[in-house]
Amino acid sequence: MFFQLWLLPVLLMTVLARLELGNLPSGHFRHFGDCVIKFLRLSYTFEYVDLTEHLIHVNNPTSLIYTVNGRANFSIRSIHQEKRLYDFKFYEVCTITVFVKFGIEDNEFRTDYVFLTRDAHRSWAHSIFILMTEQPPQDVFQLLYEFELQIPYRSFVVHLKINASSSFVLLEMEWFFVCVYCKDTLVLINYTPKINTLSVTTYHVHGWRNDISIAAKLVDNFVPDGLCGKGQYYITPSVKSCVIAERQYVTIGDILNITFVRIVGSGWYRHVFGHFHQNFQHTTYLYENINMLHSFRYEGYHAIYCNFNVWSENSDLVAWVSPFAPEVWLGCVVTLWIILIPMILKGLFTYGKASSILELLNNVGELVLAICAIFLRQSSNSKHFSKLIAVFLLLTSFLLLAQYELYLTANLVMPPRYEKFRSLSEFFGNGYTLVYESEEINNMISIQSRLQMEFKMKSLEVFPLDKTIVVSHACNNLTGYVTKRSPRNVVLTDLKVKAFNLLLELQNLFLKGKYECFWIYEIALNFGWFSMADNMLRVEIRQSIKGLEMGGFQNLWDRQLTQSSRLRAMKWPSLRVASPYISTNTLSPFFITVGITLALVGLVFIAEACFGCKKVLRD
Structure with missing residues (x-):
């Protein structure tokens, strides 16, 4: 597991390396780097005012960038404004947030501060929280909410042992690292007064939790350690379609040495240790979304129709x-x-x-x-x-x-030449009927409602509901609506791979290659999509996604899917090529028309002949 083999050892070795710097005074926090220190003074007694001043002094106030604040009021959420932006600006490299005089009653304030401010939503290397308390840490620190298991930041609880001499020079501090994936949350870090040696005791005693996992929105037919993780050499002979999302899950899992767990239904979103979803829509951007949304792209719905007017x-x-x-x-x-x-x-x-x-x-x-x-x-x-x-x-x-x-x-x-249409308005203007899947699911906006909203937003005419055919998602037979008897039906579907497969099935399998079909790419409902990593490894997952994008792996997987679809379509009749010669199929309508005309002329001739014969007999 990634957490056990890589993440926590790195965190602990980082603490060891940073704190073994020599004769540093007690309360020196520059072990974590040249960071901005934010002091949150939770008690205004003279003792803790002096403690704050001491911490500022030992951290070299001449070059230190620091702030001192009291307890913020989160009841009106004034500090937490909803942002409809795609970026947040940081003015410091890293931050160390120090809670001075932390008590058990301050856990709610701590979680509000972590969730509602930006200081904890960066990465474990740039967000450090230090909780200072005179009470035993086991009696003070509590994990109240599940999101604390998903945010990437380092948290320490420091047990203060203040001397009666009221001097902070020889202040004794007992450090505990907050290990959210250990059976015992607080891991003791022992050190000498000179901070020359640092060791983690009872590391193997604590052990790991046996229920750690990251949920993922995987395809229904996903098989762990299946063909999709073995390369195209093994995938092509099996004629298996490995979608890009599945390939990326497997690749990121191999890079980070983790295994994603498929959670059936909507439970993946509420998984206690977080989740990873590669196709996610987001419209409101908060502090909690920093380092959580990656790989932005636009994707929409595609139109498929055929030319039956040969x-x-x-x-x-x-x-x-x-x-x-x-x-x-x-x-x-x-x-x-x-x-x-x-x-x-x-x-x-x-x-x-x-x-x-x-x-x-x-x-x-x-x-x-x-x-x-x-x-x-x-x-x-x-x-x-x-x-x-x-x-x-x-x-x-x-x-x-x-x-x-x-x-x-x-x-x-x-x-x-057959004129292709480029918008839904052109389809409706030429008498076409739109066929698409739409259902109201879990109070989500249906495709039909979104189409109506898009027409209204673009100042187009009222969306013509009378020119649409709405089918359920269980139908799974959109190609059956485009036939020779219904030539003016156009299918609207999502997902590029799905649209390409529908095009080949309709043109080569169902229509036997007799008529050419067209695919209009992203004709409607173009929205922004993200890959969302809401777990403690969000930064590492982001780096892995960025590396795959820079290496062109997504484009490679997309071309492999396209090639696999074409190979599968080679078993079906290919698209008919126009012949320079006149065939029976071409002249058959003409022969039918001429035959009916000759039959009518023959009936008139017979009627005229009968009338002439009666006239001769009377004479």
Whole structure:
């Protein structure tokens, strides 16, 4: 365990080295370095006023930076202001906080001071607390709250033995180191009056607590000493996805010689010896957060959707009418009726019998075919067609058909590029429906509420709830909402690795590589995330994280995850490459449309033939 093998021996050896400096006067605290000393005088009797003056004098007041204060009032928490900042400034290298005349009734004040001021929230090398008392330390010092087992600072209890001569030169001090991970919290440090020798007695007798552990927010399938700690050489053949957080847990554990314990549920946050969480959101920054929040980064939600509008498959009516706007087609239809209506009215007033009406219909059909022939650049010799109208239609059809062929041929040879959307507003503006997971869990703000807040914050329109599909976290099938039958559905999901896997599964596995899918990175809900180490090793964990970042290990693990996902997707159908040749799949919609048209024409021909046969039999 890191605490037993490294941390406490270093602390004790540091105390030994610092206090074995020679003939230093009693009460000299410069063993800990050139630190600022803050005296908190908890008694205003003359005896302890003189003791404070003595401590200032023996620590060389000419070069010493020190302050003397009384008991602060924490009842209104005036000293503890909530900060919405990302940094705190320190104006001293290290601090030594000395509680003069400490009693059992002062433990509550001590914990308030530790928790609500910055002096204890730096590191064990830069935060030293010395509690001076005339009573036996075992009767005075108490650990009241669990957070005292998580804050990295060194604390000593000094038992004062004041002589009756009222002289502090030969003041006897019995030092106890506060070891929060030992079975007996107070470890005695013996020394001679000249402070030439210093030893820790009964070290092995005290022993370690057998319940020390650091909680971690580990993945559900985490296996201690599993493949994720053995390197990519062993991970790749197993086709196992080792997320970055799990790799970092294992690596930091190896660096610091510690083992993280997975606590099921929300108990990891209340673990007595602290915890380590790599994906944590934080908005309010207090003194207690110093040296606890590391590795800041922005992460958001990603959008995944597919392009089902493939031009090579659009041989149906939509593709054929797309070259012209609706206004142009409407003008052509109006022109056709302007030509036909006079002829129909003339025939109705001229003919009155059924046979004459049939002849009228034949003439109208002949005229419609003649007009269509002119538009298709074919010859027409209809006797019912005016030459003036034919010249007008010929000039109009020449211009329209040239534009029609140019647009249609160009788009069939080189289909237009699919325009990608870059915001949720563009998706909603183009008729897309947003699919995402959202639930109210433990009074936390749901994804739906956060999306509404983001739209309001960015002064966008009201979030369109009618254009969304909300599913529960237990659904685990977001890809099933994006299909050929629902082409305008877009999936919103978190986690970069999860989004990339969904993209490959949707494009290659479920759609068989027939349609291309897109991934819009961090399209919404971009928030700041931290790695939070709320334990006594927060400084060492921070240094380890910084070293891994500087070495580029996070980028390496991210690329390994991406490569593993691509290797897994190689078993699925790959994305179809556009072919330069016309296939049956391309022409099938056209054949269906032409077949239906020919069937209707055939029915009309049969009906006309039957009517003609009845007329011949009557004659």
